[in-house]
Amino acid sequence: MxxxxxxxxxxxxxxxxxxxxxxxxxxxxxxxxxxxxxxxxxxxxxxxxxxxxxxxxxxxxxxxxxxAPLRPAQLRDCLAFEAHLLNAFARAREMTGRAFEIPDVWYRQPIYYKSNRFSVIGHGEDVRWPAYSGHMDLELELAAVIGRGGRDISPEEAPAHIFGYTVFNDLTARDAQMAEMAGQLGPAKGKDFDTGNVLGPFILTADEVPHPAALEMRVSVNGERWGGGNSRAMHHDFAAIISYVSASETLHPGEVIGSGTVGTGCGLELGRRLADGDRMELWIEGIGTLANRIVRPGR
Missing domain, CATH: 3.10.330 (Vcp-like ATPase; Chain A, domain 2)
Structure with a gap:
């Protein structure tokens, strides 16, 4: 459903x-x-x-x-696709001349940050380009919606805590993100701006998605295919993520957890940028297409 x-x-x-x-x-x-x-x-x-x-x-x-299907009780975003990191690091190496490698901790445990749950919008609503950024990007993610709370949830029990899945466009001000994360903390203003988190259009109930989720994903801008992949490529699946997040911490119904960007699911990996007025279309199998326009201030 x-x-x-x-x-x-x-x-x-x-x-x-x-x-x-x-x-x-x-x-x-x-x-x-x-x-x-x-x-x-x-x-x-x-x-x-x-x-x-x-x-x-x-x-x-x-x-x-x-x-937006719901106002999340909490919004977390993970970094679960190795291909995204490899592609992004290769592009960063071209831009800076510095070598970037995936740290060992990424392979050992899920990595995530807490997003701004108050800046969530839905399908068809405009994303407002933050005035301090000159480089905006989209990110195609699968998100799990928690249906049943709990603490110290085992990986075996975790799938039963998932209410359903939705599409998540985690917009990023790349220039702000790059600057602030050099300070060994963040992201902050690279992610935290009004309308920066987009969910929808639907939540697909978990009974229709065998675990671990293996759903086709793709992203297009102005009708042109940019990239995509399949959620089966997550290095840490949602069961592992839920188990890790709930260690000595209570999860609540209505929390939303993003997968992180699927490989080739953002412009950074492809050497592409969003422009004023671009229409973004993020599609995930079974859920549908999350479509939004991004507009600069003053429009």
């Missing part, structure tokens, strides 16, 4: 996809005030949603405006 948050007739509602061009209003049919209510409702809420999908009236897809 594919779930989303949309605005219809002036009101925000939770919906389920009914085919490719229609939605079902789960707020009216089941009383879910938002996506968190559905997530916190557990298995019984999903049963009710599936029942509504069979009987509730349809809403045309073109009658709604998408929003």
């Amino acid at each position: 594919r779930l989303a948050t949309v605005v219809h007739e002036g009101a925000g509602i939770v919906v389920a996809a009914a085919g490719e061009d229609a939605l079902v209003d789960l707020t009216r049919a089941c009383g879910f005030r938002d996506m968190m209510a559905l997530i916190e409702g557990g298995p019984a809420a999903l049963v009710a949603a599936r029942a509504a999908l069979q009987r509730a009236p349809r809403i045309p897809l073109d009658a709604v405006a998408f929003r």
Whole structure:
């Protein structure tokens, strides 16, 4: 089942996809005030949603405006694709003349940082180019949405804690990122700007994705294919990531964890940059296409 948050007739509602061009209003049919209510409702809420999908009236897809599927309770982003690092380091070597190598710790344990959960937008909304940056980039990622909380979760138990998966565009101000991370801390303003995190358009429920996730991924800009890959290439899968993150730390329903950029899933790896007005389209198998335009200040 594919779930989303949309605005219809002036009101925000939770919906389920009914085919490719229609939605079902789960707020009216089941009383879910938002996506968190559905997530916190557990298995019984999903049963009710599936029942509504069979009987509730349809809403045309073109009658709604998408929003982020949820406001994450917490937003973490990992660095799980070796190909992305190898490609990015090779490009950095060309630019600086310095050699970069993947540290041993990356292979031993998941690496992640905490993102700005307040700067999340959804499919179709404009990304606002931060005024301090001259080099903007997109990043194609798969994100897991936590459905059941816990602490010290084992890798074997971890898949049962995943509610579903969504597309994550982790926008990056590359010039700010490069400058600040030389200080051995960050990222900060390379990532933290309004509209810098994009989720959607749907959450695909975990029952439709065998673990570990092996979903095709691709990114296009202005209709031109840039790159992509498959989530099976994650060095640390989501079970390992959830187990590591939850060590002596409680995970909560509604937290979102990004995979990190799939190999060739960003412009940095390809020697390409975003430009004012570019339309980004990030597609992941089973979830759909997350499309947004990036615009400079003043537009």
